[in-house]
Amino acid sequence: MSITNEEIISYIETNLGSVFEVQQDNYGVLTAEVPVHQLYKLVNFLYKDLTYKFNNLVTLCGVHYPDNKGKEIGAVYHIQSMTHRILIRFKVFAPIEKPELPSLTGIYAAANWMERETYDFYGIQFLGHPNLKRILNMDEMTDFPMRKEFPLEDPYRQDKSDFHFGR
Amino acid sequence: MNSQIQMTEAPPGVEGQGFFATRLDSVVGLARKNSIWPLPFATSCCGIEFMATMASHYDLARFGSERMSFTPRQADLLMVMGTIAKKMGPVLRQVYEQMAEPRWVIAVGACASSGGIFDTYSVLQGIDLIIPVDVYVPGCPPRPEQIIDGVMRIQDLIGKESIRRRNSEEYKKLMEEYMIK
Numbered sequence A: 001m002s003i004t005n006e007e008i009i010s011y012i013e014t015n016l017g018s019v020f021e022v023q024q025d026n027y028g029v030l031t032a033e034v035p036v037h038q039l040y041k042l043v044n045f046l047y048k049d050l051t052y053k054f055n056n057l058v059t060l061c062g063v064h065y066p067d068n069k070g071k072e073i074g075a076v077y078h079i080q081s082m083t084h085r086i087l088i089r090f091k092v093f094a095p096i097e098k099p100e101l102p103s104l105t106g107i108y109a110a111a112n113w114m115e116r117e118t119y120d121f122y123g124i125q126f127l128g129h130p131n132l133k134r135i136l137n138m139d140e141m142t143d144f145p146m147r148k149e150f151p152l153e154d155p156y157r158q159d160k161s162d163f164h165f166g167r
Numbered sequence B: 001m002n003s004q005i006q007m008t009e010a011p012p013g014v015e016g017q018g019f020f021a022t023r024l025d026s027v028v029g030l031a032r033k034n035s036i037w038p039l040p041f042a043t044s045c046c047g048i049e050f051m052a053t054m055a056s057h058y059d060l061a062r063f064g065s066e067r068m069s070f071t072p073r074q075a076d077l078l079m080v081m082g083t084i085a086k087k088m089g090p091v092l093r094q095v096y097e098q099m100a101e102p103r104w105v106i107a108v109g110a111c112a113s114s115g116g117i118f119d120t121y122s123v124l125q126g127i128d129l130i131i132p133v134d135v136y137v138p139g140c141p142p143r144p145e146q147i148i149d150g151v152m153r154i155q156d157l158i159g160k161e162s163i164r165r166r167n168s169e170e171y172k173k174l175m176e177e178y179m180i181k
Helices: A005-016 A036-048 A111-122 B024-033 B045-054 B089-098 B109-114 B144-160 B169-177
Strands: A021-023 A030-033 A056-064 A073-081 A086-094 A100-102 A125-127 B014-016 B019-021 B038-042 B077-081 B104-108 B135-137
Touching (some): A005 A036, A036 A073, A056 A111, A073 A111, B024 B144, B038 B045, B045 B077, B045 B109, B077 B109, B104 B109, B135 B144
Parallel strands (some): A100 A125, B038 B077, B104 B135
Antiparallel strands (some): A056 A073, A073 A086
16 A cells, blocks of 8 residues: 555644745656755655655756745755655755755765765755765866856857857 | 689889889888787777778788787777766876877778767867877778778878887977877
């Protein structure tokens, strides 16, 4: 017998109170937007919980919505219970002036490199991360290339400008 | 002797009974250009084409280059084949700096020459931004025939250069431009 999303939602609400806002999802995955200050408490609860055992942080990725005022920069967490085969998804947003999120390295060791990658491409500061530095790009880079304001092509290149192509 | 075997022609000089006089430059150039030790710096698909170039069908050994050198210290020719990410740039530069004089560089393929299709934040837009390049081979990837042609252009360069190219003002200025040494 499979566990429904409603069961998990009510289970979390009984134990923690109202900590998130459930969102519409077309694939049956429990999706919720979580306020920044509730994230660590919520994930920590789910990890230590013996009923559902959410013991696996599947992935973490950043997003940038420039038009979403006050919530421009976000991170999406996929957390899985391997025992019960349930996947849940949390979205957390922060303003671009202060892109700070709590680090989950204290809960999941896997979060270490994932958070470094998200920092590398989106510039999200994960507070409490033991070694928050770039992981894929070169250390000298000053931009966060996956942000929307960053030009996709190399901005220092002259020979591909429109002028040479009669544009 | 089998008539199909082609020997390198002797440089212009004075020939007499039991002696042959010519310029030292041309003799050394002749020796150098027919015994190039290439260092393959292969990072992607152009490297696969290079493997075909090395193998029996195209056989780069016909040009005196059968001996790949996998240490830069013994290599004469750095063959850069493939996309060089910006993070790889310092590595490539260090490999070049470790090579002993005289040294030549060939950029094989669009990526090594100009960044190719990868016009993006993480890819070096041509290796000539960090090291001097002697010959560029176009193509994405180039055919083995093109790579061989590139090596032959390198041979032309080597055969014509003076013995101590590194002492020339032009060469010193080039190295200064790239801030090498």
